[in-house]
Amino acid sequence: MIRFRNVQVAGETEAGTRPILTVPDLALSEDRISVIGANGSGKSTLLKLINGLALPDTGTVDVDGLDTTAQGAAVRRRVAFVFTDPLSQLVMPTPLEDVELSLRRQYRNRTERRSAALDLLRDFGLEPLAGQSIYQLSGGERQLAALASVLAVNPSVLVLDEPSTLLDLRNTMLLRRRLASLPQQLITATHDLDLAQDSVRTLVVDNGQVVYDGEPAAAVSFYRELAAHVAGSS
Numbered sequence: 001m002i003r004f005r006n007v008q009v010a011g012e013t014e015a016g017t018r019p020i021l022t023v024p025d026l027a028l029s030e031d032r033i034s035v036i037g038a039n040g041s042g043k044s045t046l047l048k049l050i051n052g053l054a055l056p057d058t059g060t061v062d063v064d065g066l067d068t069t070a071q072g073a074a075v076r077r078r079v080a081f082v083f084t085d086p087l088s089q090l091v092m093p094t095p096l097e098d099v100e101l102s103l104r105r106q107y108r109n110r111t112e113r114r115s116a117a118l119d120l121l122r123d124f125g126l127e128p129l130a131g132q133s134i135y136q137l138s139g140g141e142r143q144l145a146a147l148a149s150v151l152a153v154n155p156s157v158l159v160l161d162e163p164s165t166l167l168d169l170r171n172t173m174l175l176r177r178r179l180a181s182l183p184q185q186l187i188t189a190t191h192d193l194d195l196a197q198d199s200v201r202t203l204v205v206d207n208g209q210v211v212y213d214g215e216p217a218a219a220v221s222f223y224r225e226l227a228a229h230v231a232g233s234s
């Protein structure tokens, strides 16, 4: 269970400090949650608060009772973050080495580690590409490799920040299928309103606040009306 209490995050700008996100009280326990909203509304900030990549200026965020400020390392062992651009995630030259790096705590023995890494890559259909340079992979293959690497540490929660933005339709469908099969709790920020509906609960963030929280189809309708209203008045 993820819990936000009296959370405020402020950002420094040339004009001074301004609020970026305010979340008075939010409990996230559903296994598939999506977050939608306009550019700059605060979605990434909300996601980063869940694994301590961003810390609240006031209030607290905790995951299964672990405080993200005081117990950040323990939180990050539970909560993995998948970035939009897999190249900011993949630190090793090949998918195999990257997954092996993630597995280094679980498998001290090199042969066992390699075999476990190959098993994981096989699950993602990436075994034939295990030794390929990450720069030679397609965007979709890279995103799946980043996902495999993140899952290697056995997180209980996966936070995904616009995971399909760089993917074509086929790879987006592949990613959606792969995500649907995962046992982890998934919290996904996205501009893809189909992907947003692969969830049981959707938060709409606007101007640094959660302005709608409910069933995905209703949340998407709310967001469409909000966007149309804003576009109409500008």
Ligand SMILES: Nc1ncnc2c1ncn2[C@@H]1O[C@H](COP(=O)(O)OP(=O)(O)OP(=O)(O)O)[C@@H](O)[C@H]1O
Binding pocket: 010, 011, 012, 013, 020, 037, 038, 039, 040, 041, 042, 043, 044, 045, 046
């Ligand atoms: N460290 C920071 N200092 C100052 N402002 C920040 C900081 N981080 C984010 N912001 C600002 O806070 C607002 C929310 O940013 P955030 O990245 O959470 O939005 P988002 O909803 O994820 O946007 P997008 O859909 O474009 O990715 C933006 O106006 C951004 O410029």
